[in-house]
Structures are given as structure tokens and as C-alpha cells.
Amino acid sequence: MTRETVSLGAFRFECGESIPELELAYESYGEFTGDNAVLVCHALTGSQHVARAGRSATDGSNGPSEALRGGMDQARAWWDDVVGAGKAIDTTERFVVCVNVPGSCYGSSGPASTDPETGEPYGTDFPAVTVADWTRAQRRLLDHLGVDRLKAVVGGSVGGMNALDWAKRYPEMVDRVVPVAAAARLDPQCVALDGVARRAITTDDDWNGGDYYGGKEPDDGLALARQIGHVMYLSKDSMERKFGRRAAGRGAARDDFPVDPAAGFFPYRDVESYLDYQARKFVERFDANSYLYLTRAMDNYDLAAGCASETDALANFEGEVLVMSFTGDWHFTTEQSESLAEAFRTAGVDVAHHVVDSDHGHDAFLVEPENVGPPLRDFLDSGVAGRAVTDTEAETGPAFAPVHASLFGD
Structure with missing residues (x-):
């Protein structure tokens, strides 16, 4: 595992304001072979520390920030049961990158960072941040790492919105997209x-x-x-x-x-x-x-922004998509996920919507790795062609339906 913070020069945010130096904290796992890169996008208060990968959160010469060193919950290996050697996102086969997004507090530029012009923390003088800014910053880092194409972008919650923005913003660069417990936009409630x-x-x-x-x-x-x-x-x-x-x-x-x-x-x-x-x-x-x-970045995100519709926003994406949702999730509902899947279908994109029967709520994507990992592995290996059961069999409730179209029919 590599843990680093890199400086990538000046960065102009969507709001029109700039900072003289964008710093991004990231972790990478596995070896890059040219066509095996997977970007994992963290949720709202998560960090770049997606997996332990055989090392503790405090070893290595590029140790974590003070916030991460003392952190708990999602800040510490928040998807360790999904990412790692032999796991769904297998780091023995794939080069996995997770980036702390701008605006956060785990090493990337944000309100708590020092403004080089004043020597003091930016505070609320830091520019307003959008999900598009996260995507553009991640692209900047991948360019720095020499990654010009992604096998997949995977994200949970607002990280799923981040993954969707990749399909919209850089469709030519991504083969597969996996928004987990996400939606095209947040509902008014x-x-x-x-x-x-x-x-x-x-x-x-x-x-x-x-x-x-x-x-x-x-x-x-x-x-x-x-x-x-x-x-x-x-x-x-x-x-x-x-x-x-x-x-x-x-x-x-x-x-x-x-x-x-x-x-x-x-x-x-x-x-x-x-x-x-x-x-x-x-x-x-x-x-x-x-x-x-x-x-605010999450609340503001709308996949259709600047386009005629969600379908129009996805029109240039030619890869494959796995949408995952959970029946007990009212933060991002299965109905919202099905609407998203339908937008991909209308755009002519090969898509599967995998619905997990769960009463854990939105946290299911974090606390049910046994339900997230198998369909995710199946999709990363074989795309939508990796369906192991038919739609009819999926509806009758087999022990495991690796990737099926949906509970809504297809």
C-alpha cells in the first residue's frame, strides 16, 4: 500500500475561485499494469483509507494526518472487507486508488488547510466545492500517477454520485461504473x-x-x-x-x-x-x-445539471454499469436507483440493478460486505454478462443472485 499527499499546482473550482496549490491525500493498493486501475470514491465523511491491506493506519514513512491517526468509524479502513487481497476488489489483480476529496479533512486541501497567502487556515475562505470538483481533482491525480484509463469507478453514497460524475464527465476514460446506495440527486427530505x-x-x-x-x-x-x-x-x-x-x-x-x-x-x-x-x-x-x-456538495449534485435529462448526461458513456441498492435505505431508495438504471438503459448503456433485501438502512453498503462483495466481484470480472441467474430466478429468491437486472423487471 502507498500512502501519499501530493501537490498538483493551482486549481480552479467550479465556483470560479482558485487556490494556488491543490494537495490531495490518497492511498493506492496493488500494482498498476496499464489496464487494471479501479478508483474507489469514499462517502461523505470517509477517507482515502479504504483498506488496511496488511498495514496499520500508523505505519509507513508518509503517516496519516493527525485527524486520521486519531480517527474512528469510516475514517479507518472503511471498506476493508471489500477491498484487499482475494476480496471483491482484489488488490492482487487490480490497482486500486482512493482519494480524499477536496474540502475534506484527511490530508487533502480543505477549510482546515493552511492558506499559503496568509499562513492561516482557510476556514470559510476556502472555495465552495462540488462533486464535479472532486472528479476533476481525481482526474488530476490519476494523470500524475500515469493512469489514463480506469477499469472501473466504484463509490458508495455520495461516493456513488462521484462515480456517476465520472461517467458523465470523462466517459471515454471509464469501462465500468458502480454507484452503490446512490442516486442522481438527493431528495428534498x-x-x-x-x-x-x-x-x-x-x-x-x-x-x-x-x-x-x-x-x-x-x-x-x-x-x-x-x-x-x-x-x-x-x-x-x-x-x-x-x-x-x-x-x-x-x-x-x-x-x-x-x-x-x-x-x-x-x-x-x-x-x-x-x-x-x-x-x-x-x-x-x-x-x-x-x-x-x-x-453542500452532496445536496447540490444533480446528474442532469447542464443537460436536457439524465439520459442526455449519460449519452456518451459506452461502458457498463452496476447499480446497487438496499431495500431498507430511505436516504437513497431502491426506487431512485431504478430510475438511475432506467436512465442508463434509455441511453443504450448495458446496466444491471442489483437490489439487496436489507433492513440496515443506508449503512448497509458499509455493514453488509457479504451482500456487497459477491455481485461487485462478479461485475468487475465479467460485466453485466456475469449474471449467474436469470431475472425470474432472481425474483424467486435464490441464496445469492450475483448480478440481476432488478426487482422491478427489465
């Missing part, structure tokens, strides 16, 4: 919740207009934002199964946020305790300004 989450950060007195570096950080606002986001990643069924309405144990903490006087009469519930725990861990590893920037 999720945009609304993201807006509330951002307000939780910007109304924290410690946010200070984004100029909090070196002082007290807006941890309470970021913690609340994470809790709102985390609820979007779970399903009703998974929350009922994990928590129900149970009260937390006697030793459970209740000091994460101020509480009202009546709180002493009512139980502190398991679900509250879980969200408080997740919030505490998150603020240890992520930057509040980055959360603002990245959620």
Missing part, C-alpha cells in the same frame, strides 16, 4: 435534514463564522449535525431491532448535552445513548467546516 444539520453547526457560538482553528471548536453543533445525519443512515426496522424503547443501562452517560429539568424523571434511552456515543467519536475525527462544505 434529505436536503432539508442536511440543512438543519448545518444550522446546528453555524448556530454554535464556537463556530465563530468558521474561524475557530486554534481555539474552542464547535463540537456541540457538529455532534448534533452528526446525530441528525446518523438517523438518516438507519432504518426504522434496524432501530427497532437495536434499541426499541429500552432505557440505557445505569452506567450510561448523560452529560453530552444540557438537559431539561424533567429529564431526571424520564428514562435516558438506548437510542439516545447510541447517538451520543456516535457524536462523541465523530467530533474527535472530523472538521465542522468540512461537514458544511461536503454536505
Whole structure:
């Protein structure tokens, strides 16, 4: 595994603003043979550290940033059960690259980075970032690495939007695209919740207009934002199964946020305790300004932007596509994924929509590698021709349907 941060010169963002030096932190796995490169795009608060690949997160001469060194959750080998030797994205056969996107806080240029013109962190003076900027920056890095064609681009959640943008922006450079638990755009309900989450950060007195570096950080606002986001990643069924309405144990903490006087009469519930725990861990590893920037990039993304339709946006792509969705995911629904698959079909693109029956919610693409890995491996090896069962057999519920058209019919 190679872990590096490279400087790639000046970069102009879609918003029209520029920075004098774009730095991108990335990890690569396996050996490049000219036609075996796979780009993996991380989700909203993930990092370039997609797999351990036999090494810890702290070894090597190019060690991780302080944020990654202390990080938890997705920041540490977030798809280790999918990427690696002998796994679905097999690093003994493929050259795998994962890049921390601009605007994030794991080594790539973002609000917490130092502005060379002032010697201080950019803060909210950092340019607004879009998913298209992520794609263009990744292309810049791949050019630096000598990769002129990709066997596949794979991404989960907003990383799936990033993968879709590759099919739209650089169709001649990609053979296969795999958006997992993604969609052509975010629906209004999720945009609304993201807006509330951002307000939780910007109304924290410690946010200070984004100029909090070196002082007290807006941890309470970021913690609340994470809790709102985390609820979007779970399903009703998974929350009922994990928590129900149970009260937390006697030793459970209740000091994460101020509480009202009546709180002493009512139980502190398991679900509250879980969200408080997740919030505490998150603020240890992520930057509040980055959360603002990245959620806005996700909310703004629209595959059809600048085109007559989604089909028009995909008209120049001549490769193959595997769309993966999960039945319990209400953040990016199976219906949204089927609409995306239909846009590819209408554009004349060979596409398969693999639907996983799951009650884990949006997090399923991270916590169910046993359901993600097999169809992904099948598709990377053989494309849509790698279907091991017919559509009819898939609908009757075999133990495993490697890649089938959809539960909607085709």
C-alpha cells in the first residue's frame, strides 16, 4: 500500500475561485499494469483509507494526518472487507486508488488547510466545492500517477454520485461504473435534514463564522449535525431491532448535552445513548467546516445539471454499469436507483440493478460486505454478462443472485 499527499499546482473550482496549490491525500493498493486501475470514491465523511491491506493506519514513512491517526468509524479502513487481497476488489489483480476529496479533512486541501497567502487556515475562505470538483481533482491525480484509463469507478453514497460524475464527465476514460446506495440527486427530505444539520453547526457560538482553528471548536453543533445525519443512515426496522424503547443501562452517560429539568424523571434511552456515543467519536475525527462544505456538495449534485435529462448526461458513456441498492435505505431508495438504471438503459448503456433485501438502512453498503462483495466481484470480472441467474430466478429468491437486472423487471 502507498500512502501519499501530493501537490498538483493551482486549481480552479467550479465556483470560479482558485487556490494556488491543490494537495490531495490518497492511498493506492496493488500494482498498476496499464489496464487494471479501479478508483474507489469514499462517502461523505470517509477517507482515502479504504483498506488496511496488511498495514496499520500508523505505519509507513508518509503517516496519516493527525485527524486520521486519531480517527474512528469510516475514517479507518472503511471498506476493508471489500477491498484487499482475494476480496471483491482484489488488490492482487487490480490497482486500486482512493482519494480524499477536496474540502475534506484527511490530508487533502480543505477549510482546515493552511492558506499559503496568509499562513492561516482557510476556514470559510476556502472555495465552495462540488462533486464535479472532486472528479476533476481525481482526474488530476490519476494523470500524475500515469493512469489514463480506469477499469472501473466504484463509490458508495455520495461516493456513488462521484462515480456517476465520472461517467458523465470523462466517459471515454471509464469501462465500468458502480454507484452503490446512490442516486442522481438527493431528495428534498434529505436536503432539508442536511440543512438543519448545518444550522446546528453555524448556530454554535464556537463556530465563530468558521474561524475557530486554534481555539474552542464547535463540537456541540457538529455532534448534533452528526446525530441528525446518523438517523438518516438507519432504518426504522434496524432501530427497532437495536434499541426499541429500552432505557440505557445505569452506567450510561448523560452529560453530552444540557438537559431539561424533567429529564431526571424520564428514562435516558438506548437510542439516545447510541447517538451520543456516535457524536462523541465523530467530533474527535472530523472538521465542522468540512461537514458544511461536503454536505453542500452532496445536496447540490444533480446528474442532469447542464443537460436536457439524465439520459442526455449519460449519452456518451459506452461502458457498463452496476447499480446497487438496499431495500431498507430511505436516504437513497431502491426506487431512485431504478430510475438511475432506467436512465442508463434509455441511453443504450448495458446496466444491471442489483437490489439487496436489507433492513440496515443506508449503512448497509458499509455493514453488509457479504451482500456487497459477491455481485461487485462478479461485475468487475465479467460485466453485466456475469449474471449467474436469470431475472425470474432472481425474483424467486435464490441464496445469492450475483448480478440481476432488478426487482422491478427489465
